[in-house]
Amino acid sequence: MINTKRLAQRLLVGGIAAATVAAGLVVGVAGPASADPVGTYVGAGSDTTQDVLNGVADAIGLGIVSSWDAVDPVTHTAHLGINPKRNCTATRPNGSGEGVTAVRQSANVAAAIGNPFAGETDQPELGCVDFARSSSGPNPQSNTGRWVFIPFALDAVAVASQHTGDPTAVGYSQLSFDPTNLPTGAGTLQKLYRDGLQVTLNGTLYDPRCLQAPCTGGATPIHLYIPQSGSGTRSFWLAQMGIGTVPAWLHDRAFSTSCAAPFNTVDFCGASVEEHDGTVLQGDAQGIAPFSISQWVGQRNGHNDRRHGAHLYSLVNATTSATVNPLTGNFPTVETGALNTNFLIRREVFNVVEWSKVTSGQPNFDPTLLSVFGPGGAICGKASTIANFGFGLLNATTPHTCGAIVDSLRAFATD
Template sequence: MNNTKRLVQRLLVGGIAAATVATGLIVGVAGPASADPVGDLVGVGSDTTQDVMNGVADSIGLGLIGSWDAIDPNSKAQHLAISPKRGCSLNRPNGSGQGVTALRQSGNVAAAIAAPFADETDLPEAGCVDFARSSGDPGTSQSNTGRWAYVPFALDAVGVASQHFGDATATNYNQLGYDPSNAATGTGTLQKLYRDGQPVVLGGVTYDPQCNAAPCTGGATPIHLYIPQNGSGTRSFWLSKMGIGTVPAWLHDHAWTGTDYNGALVEEHDGTVLQGDANGIAPFSIAQWVSQRNGHGDRRHGAHLHSLVNVGVTPNVTVNPLSGAFPTAETGNLNASFIIRREVYNVVEWKKVNVGNAAFDAKLYSVFGPGQGLCGKSAVILSYGFALLNSAPLGHTCGAIVDGLRAFGTD
């Protein structure tokens, strides 16, 4: 073992122990109650990974991690003020984008660069936020010299959900096609609906995304296309996979009321909007669906997953979201070979997890670094519905700290 590695190990053990003794941190309780915890390392952001990070925090213990849900766990209100550390307050970020914004603001990035999100009237003080949960990668903000590192820890996939299961509509929705090789011009029926707003025929039924209520032209059936709230990483991810830049008029982030789309805000991986709309479909994290089925903060409200047909191969192949007896029964776990997949991340300051850097933070590294605390919690990650990154199915293993996943070079 070289001297650098010995030094890192001593720092990790000593740093955790010292932090625990000095601050009297407590261990959060299991499940949703740990959404508003006491913890030395504060995280905010993604709805997709909030539950698994709560579980990881409980499993690691020592009061080390305080991972705060995207919306208030009791009132379900968004953007209420929180105080995750002494002398620190901020509006609760809702989703990956807002979480990353709060992290950057906490790092003293100027408001002109890290602009406040909607309803953000209370910006975090310096050092308030230590990591941001993100279900999306750096995207167009990627920079090999960026200040912030997106550190992957698990594999997710995103499918389509509705309130239908075992009926004719479910059978039709299970025939939705997707071309994974070409989001922008692919001919899949899912892409035609979301990207182009065109009617499609499934099982002999014509579904029209621009008809809100019957009667529709030519006897078509209305289909309401939902996307999650603004600032959601899943929203950005889904739009990119559908080849969409500017959100078109036929996509909605508020619920259909029967006369307009001025209903409740569509929260990601929450089936409330589908429960009240027999014509609605929405993207849904398969890992989140499995996690909620496993009893972790169930908010599916009767949302059911659907298969997708891979039209980018010949002959076309139907790919199920779950590994079990789907569609006969919704058993099994995330199908790690599903068509639309993604890594999920925690975003931290690069220099703090770069061994040898003068600003290296042993506690932060001990949670997020390769082979460290989070990456050692395979059973927890699987329990919360995600698949592991042991074999780098999308290019990275758990805890990878690489220049290709750095962002915001102007910070």
């Protein structure tokens, strides 16, 4: 059926309605999830930015660009089939990496077509995906790359767990991070994630390699989660921790006490860990996971809340010993306020398009696409919406300004 409600709410426009009419926009048939959009320019990918892109679309009004959530918005199932455009079918991309793969496949890039993402059973047809949402930057970066990562907001990533009341009363409140000596920093967070070492926090010894007590030396188990494969937050977090190959003490599936034969034992064999979703923590009192502060704030503000009781922690700067809170309000006593843009683990978030399509003078330059994603465009013009969804604004003090199209953010030179 035609999804007129989401069509009206989630299509972007930036002074381009007239161009849309002139081009004869045809409303297609929505995919299997009734909350998904229909539009001319189609994007998919990052969980981190799916909600803010939907909000920006709502704020701008009827237009020509639509953004598909990382998982089915009704069933919350990953990798179901979607119809991104009329006469197009694809496996729904779940996360930044999968979104980038899908947009490259849609441009008929042989390297991407030959390497489908995990769970992809149906690759998009030519021209069916126009942009990817990404919470991590270009990799592999190339100043001559075919694709450009266009920044539009600032995010930061904190640690979350299940707790009630004042988080300073919980042992994890003393977690530290060394932002000045990456990737070899000696913060307790890095020692846990990168090195799998026991650390003492608030007088309790924690062991990331121990599944359940008793642990060596009388330690308490701590379960270290990372998001699902293909997630931009997963890639970003591992890089911040100085991790290349994922070690055995990190888990992207939920803790379970009833794993498959031949042994009925304790292991991490449950549901896949979806980023910025507290479900895995809800079922594991000994678990911690990276969680986008912007997503947490946006969910607290009523946008697609899936925290399930997950709460954020401050970090201690291992170099200065200063405690840095994730929020600007009366944290930790009250979890009010916005993203603290000076948090220790920060990143820009991006939309990924073909560089030539947003660069004047190129044979396939698309001025309408530039007017949506580029500097001064439709997305960058909705600062209040971006902030309401929890994200910080880009300005002269951040690495890039909103909509910047620069060679240092290009990727995939061989495409």
